[in-house]
Amino acid sequence: MVHEVIGEFRSVTKRFGAMVALDGLSLKICRGINGLVGPNGAGKTTAIRLSLGLIKPDKGKAELFAFDCWRDSCAIRRRVGVLYEKLAFYDNLSGLEQLKLMAKLKGVSDSLVELKELLRLVELDEFAHDRRIGGYSAGMRQRLGIAQALLGDPELVILDEPTSNLDPLNRAKVLELIAFLNKEKNTSFLISSHILPELERVCSNFILMHKGKLLRQGTIGQMFDKSATVSFIVKVQPVESVFALLKVEEYVEDLSVVNDSLHVVVCDVGLFKQRLPLLISQVNASLDEVKMVKSDLETVFKSVVKED
Ligand SMILES: Nc1ncnc2c1ncn2[C@@H]1O[C@H](COP(=O)(O)OP(=O)(O)O)[C@@H](O)[C@H]1O
Numbered sequence: 001m002v003h004e005v006i007g008e009f010r011s012v013t014k015r016f017g018a019m020v021a022l023d024g025l026s027l028k029i030c031r032g033i034n035g036l037v038g039p040n041g042a043g044k045t046t047a048i049r050l051s052l053g054l055i056k057p058d059k060g061k062a063e064l065f066a067f068d069c070w071r072d073s074c075a076i077r078r079r080v081g082v083l084y085e086k087l088a089f090y091d092n093l094s095g096l097e098q099l100k101l102m103a104k105l106k107g108v109s110d111s112l113v114e115l116k117e118l119l120r121l122v123e124l125d126e127f128a129h130d131r132r133i134g135g136y137s138a139g140m141r142q143r144l145g146i147a148q149a150l151l152g153d154p155e156l157v158i159l160d161e162p163t164s165n166l167d168p169l170n171r172a173k174v175l176e177l178i179a180f181l182n183k184e185k186n187t188s189f190l191i192s193s194h195i196l197p198e199l200e201r202v203c204s205n206f207i208l209m210h211k212g213k214l215l216r217q218g219t220i221g222q223m224f225d226k227s228a229t230v231s232f233i234v235k236v237q238p239v240e241s242v243f244a245l246l247k248v249e250e251y252v253e254d255l256s257v258v259n260d261s262l263h264v265v266v267c268d269v270g271l272f273k274q275r276l277p278l279l280i281s282q283v284n285a286s287l288d289e290v291k292m293v294k295s296d297l298e299t300v301f302k303s304v305v306k307e308d
């Protein structure tokens, strides 16, 4: 499936003193749900701040909706909703008052009906609407932040670590909401996270960053295609003789015996499939089962980061 590109970074470099936060970063943001993933310090927040025109690139160019992120940041901010990594609210205001204020500042509708509808969407109940934000739990603050990012029905919503303060149940709810908004309103998202498995289910485009650079970009399928390693469980008798042969095969990255089965991690699936029957017949072993263990995004992530 080809996704329409709505934003692009071309060789963007950003330094903070001697620290190179973005190092010739090139990436594409597509219509749909984009997952910006990478370990802490990869440069995700810097990339997000740069896309909003909050910081200026030292080199290269960043565009959103064909606007230059630095020069045309006002045009961009009208079309984009944001949840920053560090939430900042007026703690003395109620949730409803906070939204009303932010709607006014952004110049979008502050009708009570619409604001209440937003709060309902993020499951902040009537009771919470008029309570001081200072008394909200971390989860409630996060959900209020998401409601705030959705003010004015933006075309793109940027969420920097939207689930980091949430328990698993609330994390799942936030992701459900994102998928729902994308389906119902065609809202696009750029979600940064260092927690990968949860994004696997909702994102149509992944942007994997490490040390200020793009490591890989594409659909979940494309992340796997080029994945460095795949795991297999092989049931053979006798285990020991096949183990000894596999141990010295150059494409085998890791090998262990668990519950009388071989656990094999390989970096070349084709070669492994070709060689395994030969090795088995060499020692007259019998093969009961070969199972590929679906490598999840976490595994891909770790192997790619390790490669780098
Ligand atoms: N304002 C800043 N001043 C100095 N260093 C910064 C600043 N912002 C980010 N950095 C550094 O740039 C790198 C990337 O940070 P960041 O973009 O926050 O990564 P991530 O969001 O992926 O965790 C980190 O090493 C961080 O310490």
Ligand SMILES: [Mg+2]
Pocket: 044, 045, 046, 085, 160, 161
């Ligand atoms: Mg960050």
